[in-house]
Amino acid sequence: MRGLALFLLCLAGPVVAEEPVSGYEFLLPETQALQDDEFANPGMLWVDQGEALWESEGCASCHGDASVSMRGVGAHYPVWSDERGRVVTLDQQINLCRSERLGQDPWAPGSREMTALDAYVMHQSRGLPVAVALDGDEERAAFERGRIYYETPRGQLDLSCANCHVENEGRRLRGEVLSQGQANGFPIYRQLWQDIGSLDRMIRWCHESVRAEPPADGDPVWGDLEFYLRARGNGLVVETPAVRR
Amino acid sequence: MFNTRIRVPETAVAGEAVQIRAMIMHPMDNGFTYTTQGTIIPVDIITDFTCRYLGDEVIHVRLEPGVSANPIFTFSLRATETGPVDFEWIDQHGDVTTASATLTVT
Numbered sequence: 001m002r003g004l005a006l007f008l009l010c011l012a013g014p015v016v017a018e019e020p021v022s023g024y025e026f027l028l029p030e031t032q033a034l035q036d037d038e039f040a041n042p043g044m045l046w047v048d049q050g051e052a053l054w055e056s057e058g059c060a061s062c063h064g065d066a067s068v069s070m071r072g073v074g075a076h077y078p079v080w081s082d083e084r085g086r087v088v089t090l091d092q093q094i095n096l097c098r099s100e101r102l103g104q105d106p107w108a109p110g111s112r113e114m115t116a117l118d119a120y121v122m123h124q125s126r127g128l129p130v131a132v133a134l135d136g137d138e139e140r141a142a143f144e145r146g147r148i149y150y151e152t153p154r155g156q157l158d159l160s161c162a163n164c165h166v167e168n169e170g171r172r173l174r175g176e177v178l179s180q181g182q183a184n185g186f187p188i189y190r191q192l193w194q195d196i197g198s199l200d201r202m203i204r205w206c207h208e209s210v211r212a213e214p215p216a217d218g219d220p221v222w223g224d225l226e227f228y229l230r231a232r233g234n235g236l237v238v239e240t241p242a243v244r245r
Numbered sequence: 246m247f248n249t250r251i252r253v254p255e256t257a258v259a260g261e262a263v264q265i266r267a268m269i270m271h272p273m274d275n276g277f278t279y280t281t282q283g284t285i286i287p288v289d290i291i292t293d294f295t296c297r298y299l300g301d302e303v304i305h306v307r308l309e310p311g312v313s314a315n316p317i318f319t320f321s322l323r324a325t326e327t328g329p330v331d332f333e334w335i336d337q338h339g340d341v342t343t344a345s346a347t348l349t350v351t
Contacts, residue, residue: 039252042315045270049248194272194314 043241050120146228155212185242
């Protein structure tokens with residue numbers, strides 16, 4: 001019955017690109033207030049930690065003052081790398097810096113340090129519009145691969161990301177209002193986790209929610225999907241660290 | 246030591262009640278949750294929070310497992326003279342985390 005309903009939903013028409021709306025607009029006023037409070041926003045704990053890592057891990061030795069050198073950088077990530085032939089996300093770039101320039105061991109994706117530094121760098125772009133470049137052929141191809149992944153049903157519930165976040169945006173799923181699934185606030189402090197999480201963690205959580213297996217670690221589709229998710233929110237304001245339910 | 250964020254106004258007028266805020270990064274595991282592998286996560290909490298101004302205790306809070314992660318406290322103290330505002334968190338293992346700021350009274 002559910003499958004049939006979704007099938008009919010799909011027949012209703014192709015997925016159309018709508019005006020992007022930040023997840024912030026779907027929150028309760030109390031949660032919005034927590035995000036807006038620069039002190040009480042719990043995500044700022046990780047931004048602080050990221051700032052300490054920026055100094056202690058040697059980022060500052062090349063990049064200097066992050067508030068100058070990293071202003072606007074996060075808003076442009078992820079980027080297509082011709083050299084590597086794949087999309088490079090901000091997390092991956094941090095690890096590339098660590099292994100190739102600083103001669104240190106890369107951090108595990110989703111580790112506390114990685115998320116903290118990611119949050120710190122993204123935070124430097126707070127208030128700037130997301131501006132992922134889509135002008136080249138490779139960029140458009142990556143966007144398209146990400147879009148296909150986003151719109152492909154998967155898992156035991158046979159749901160695609162778009163089934164909820166595009167076709168049913170603004171409607172309720174149990175007690176929750178479905179957002180557009182925009183990525184402009186990541187890494188986010190998620191109240192459900194009582195912890196910060198990068199986009200990776202959220203994507204894994206969404207897979208689990210539709211009882212699907214996420215792609216294997218290191219699969220380039222991770223980059224493509226993140227590229228699509230960020231690029232579809234081009235023009236939204238970077239909110240890192242955002243507070244979400 | 247855990248990451249903390251504290252906010253103490255830099256200056257205050259003598260007799261003024263100033264707002265103090267203090268937050269600590271801590272999971273506050275309540276002992277009722279499980280890992281994805283199904284093993285229980287044992288209780289791991291901050292048990293005591295204390296703030297002292299000029300060496301005198303302003304507030305002392307005893308925390309229980311029902312408190313959510315990254316606890317934040319907001320309270321007032323009456324400024325009398327220039328001096329340190331010290332914060333101290335103690336977790337259940339006895340580890341102490343401290344932070345301090347100076348309140349200048351004019």
